[in-house]
Amino acid sequence: MNLSMPIDAVTMLLMTQAIALVAALVLAAEWRLAKVRSLAWWSAGFATIVVGSGMSVLRTADSFLLYVWLANGLLVVAHLLFAKGAAAFAGRRLPGIWLGVLLVWVALLGTDPASDRTALFGLVNSALVAILSLKAASLLLSLRRTSEVRDAVRLGHIFLGHGIFYLAKSGLIFMPGLFVSLVGFKGLLIKASLYEGILVEVSLALLMLAAVRHRRERQITALAERDSLTGAYNRRAFEAKAAAGMALARRAGQPVALLLCDVDHFKAVNDGFGHATGDRLLSALAGILTDCVPADALVARLGGDEFAVLLFGLPPENLPALGRRICHRFAQSGAGVAGASLQVSTSIGAAASITGTEELPHLFDRADRALYDAKRKGRDRMSVESGVDLSVATPPLRLAKVARRA
Structure with a gap:
């Protein structure tokens, strides 16, 4: 013009x-x-x-x-x-x-x-x-x-x-x-x-x-994707994002690892210290998981006190150090939540696929068996589905049963 x-x-x-x-x-x-x-x-x-x-x-x-x-x-x-x-x-x-x-x-x-x-x-x-x-x-x-x-x-x-x-x-x-x-x-x-x-x-x-x-x-x-209490992904979002992430890992031939973890004696925590304390512990665990894993990992609360972490590209031999770091940090979180009277721990089950070709349901089954193995061996540790026990360096912590005052 x-x-x-x-x-x-x-x-x-x-x-x-x-x-x-x-x-x-x-x-x-x-x-x-x-x-x-x-x-x-x-x-x-x-x-x-x-x-x-x-x-x-x-x-x-x-x-x-x-x-x-x-x-x-x-x-x-x-x-x-x-x-x-x-x-x-x-x-x-x-x-x-x-x-x-x-x-x-x-x-x-x-x-x-x-x-x-x-x-x-x-x-x-x-x-x-x-x-x-x-x-x-x-x-x-x-x-x-x-x-x-x-x-x-x-x-x-x-x-x-x-x-x-x-x-x-x-x-x-x-x-x-x-x-x-x-x-x-x-x-x-x-x-x-x-x-x-x-x-x-x-x-x-x-x-x-x-x-x-x-x-x-x-x-x-x-x-819609996040758990309202912890800010972690909910189960539906986790499954959708996990499928996409695992497809990329499979094409790239990258290793994939799944961690399942929960709070040891969580019911006793709720009964002895109240549900508000239990909620704070769940939020603390979600924050620790997010801080300890790479930025591209998926952290989700599956329900109750059970969490899942899907890791992409992390060599399986690095899982022991990661498990020790998570367990150690969570054990220290009890005092910050309810004072020195509360001793807490978490158990972790891990399963890895070196080439990323394993399907998610199969990884869940293996990680779930590993989690049961960690519980059986005393809690406050990570176990890998292969049967190798990757215990933390510190001795297991037990929940102090302290009656609440009115």
């Missing part, structure tokens, strides 16, 4: 206003359902653009203060609200010092009314919008270092491009013919801004909505 051709600025502003109105209403409706703070900030930003665009349509040479200074100032406010929304989405807070951008805009009221202030206002407006857009971009793009949703990063790229456009605009304002008048919408830069504004509005609104919805879907999926 040739931007040097005459353009109906009023029509473009009305389109901007209509798009912003729809975006504000849709984001506000989504906020009422999801109660996500970023949606409220973003909706308020688009609502501010609705007001500012409407005022810009009415601007004349005699209404510079109201329809130029205030209308363009609302564009700065809108981007401040967008940055606040980006901060909320990223789990951050936008420091109060960023409100200083509004003070910079207010300071323009002190300029000489008799002078031509169009270029100065355009320069400051573009610079402030660029700074706020780049700040929003940096907040959203920081989510690349996490397992965040792709749409949030794409949203950050839109803000980045928008900020670079306004940064370039601020540097070109004083070039002849590029920026002529805010009142008459004259100049190539002003015309380009109108087009860019519509494209960015649509992109921002769609990606804002998509980012929040995608995050909410991920949270719902995570809740």
Whole structure:
């Protein structure tokens, strides 16, 4: 499209206003359902653009203060609200010092009314919008270092491009013919801004909505996959992820190992110390298992006090050291849960498939036999289905039967 051709600025502003109105209403409706703070900030930003665009349509040479200074100032406010929304989405807070951008805009009221202030206002407006857009971009793009949703990063790229456009605009304002008048919408830069504004509005609104919805879907999926008490995977999620992981291990010829473990004398813990103490022990065991195994391992609570751990690529000869580390750490956790009066231990059954070709049900059967073997030999140890006993270095701990006081 040739931007040097005459353009109906009023029509473009009305389109901007209509798009912003729809975006504000849709984001506000989504906020009422999801109660996500970023949606409220973003909706308020688009609502501010609705007001500012409407005022810009009415601007004349005699209404510079109201329809130029205030209308363009609302564009700065809108981007401040967008940055606040980006901060909320990223789990951050936008420091109060960023409100200083509004003070910079207010300071323009002190300029000489008799002078031509169009270029100065355009320069400051573009610079402030660029700074706020780049700040929003940096907040959203920081989510690349996490397992965040792709749409949030794409949203950050839109803000980045928008900020670079306004940064370039601020540097070109004083070039002849590029920026002529805010009142008459004259100049190539002003015309380009109108087009860019519509494209960015649509992109921002769609990606804002998509980012929040995608995050909410991920949270719902995570809740459906996780045990509510321990945060470990539940049985259904474990079986689904285990099937996929074992298929990859089988193709790569990697070893796979399954650990089954539970809390020794768990019923006595619940009876002697209460179910709340038992729950804390289960959470402690889940945390220890997660800390001790590689990041790609699957840790699941199968039910009651029974846990499963599926390990990929771990050589079978490393299982003894892993078992000792888990048993030792869990034995130390009792004092942190209910004081020195509670001594706890865990028993572990392990089964390994060196080439990863063994099916999961068969591994479960072997690991279950190994767990029974560990119980039979005194608990507080790991046994491998082959019959080799891999006891921990410390002597077995027994549950201290302490009567609870009323």
